[in-house]
Amino acid sequence: MVLDATPIVVAGGRSLRFGSRDKLVAELNGRPLIDRAAVAVARATRTDPIVATRDRDHASRLDDAIDGVTPSFVHDDEEYEGPVAGVAAALDTVDTPWVFVCGGDMPWLSPRAIRRLGERAEHLSPAGVVPVSGGHPEPLHGVYRVNDLRRAIEGACPRTSLRGVVERLSPLVTVPATHADDSLRHSLADVDEHADLLSGGAATITQ
Template identity: 35%
Template sequence: MTRERQNRPSRTDVPTAVNVSTVSDTTAAPTAPTTPDATAVALAGGESTRFGHGHKALATLDGESLIRRVVGTLRTVTGRPPIVAVRTADQRERLTAALPAAWDVRFVRDAERLSGPLAGVTAAASAAETPWLFVAGCDMPLLEPHAVAALFERAASRNGDGDRLISADGDRPASTGGDRSVPPAIVPVSERGHEPLHALYRRSAVRDNVSELAPDDGLGALLDRLDGVEYVGFDALPASAGRSVTNVNTRTELARVAAGCEVRR
């Protein structure tokens, strides 16, 4: 069993949101939960071409499917059932069977006009009722509640320091200028670049801008259209953010995660 697996909080049939203001990065169970006003979205509409035979969301790590690990963590951090976005009816049927019925997961079909992650985010933005969406891939088996919850805290408090934020190009500090207006998205930035599949999006910002995007555009194109996106350096997030953004595209990468090795994307 990997160290990351051992540090994962227990998950019951009743989701309990994480309160990062009262929980350290290594604590397993929060004591004073608050529910962020957000819906989590697990994107599972990909064809898994690099993974080989079968849907990678159904591959297992420590005896648990990736989709169950991701959805379980998202329930923990938001305190409400996540949305799972799929492309086909077959994907929905297979993933439904992999998740407990008591979790009340909602499925949506990717927006037909669009492709890739943007299609799933767009469909979720139409189905959700909360002002925020937290978006993650179904192939992120080390997703960490505290790393996710830190983004919710940032959205709520709007008190990030300018010298801990970085600009969209990742090179120079981005000034907050004392502006506490709500950003259209909050996106972590690691040494390897933006992490749009571990990010918060304003639901209204998605809905107001997707009509201007081309069918083959991705989340990067959406972010380029949004004014005031908050890009947050990893130094402003819990230490677990580094493993939380890990995604697996191949069976070899999954094997490396299972062995406790870092996966370079």
């Protein structure tokens, strides 16, 4: 059974480390990063994603780069900063009890890994389920109960990071990435610089 969740793809970043070009439309093996992320989360949840962008022009550019799914778009909530701004805007349009939140720069997202997090959420019914890597939760690869995540955002300082928001959730189930299978470890990888497009082991991922 697939968890009743809406995928939220956070795509409002400025890609400063990547250079002048929007990294989300950069291609990996012939497909834009945003397309890879959007299709993967749709496969995992059987639901088209909500993509959170900076503005209408950015949404139009990303929409042109996505093929195979039909995303809806929201624009970052100006009350917040960083990924929280996109998540807050998306939550206003969600009608499922759960969401899966990820970054648009995660081309190796694994539907299998996402579904396994969803299975934990369904079985344990926590406020959220997130992987832990390097001793810290990875909030941009998490399954969250909508009402709990909304309350955590509303109760946090507008400048609180997404990690800070997620750490307010209780109970929060964490999954050590070092103890998980390869699908989760690969799924967590993102692209910050051009060199990252040449790494990540995409050919070995089992989806």
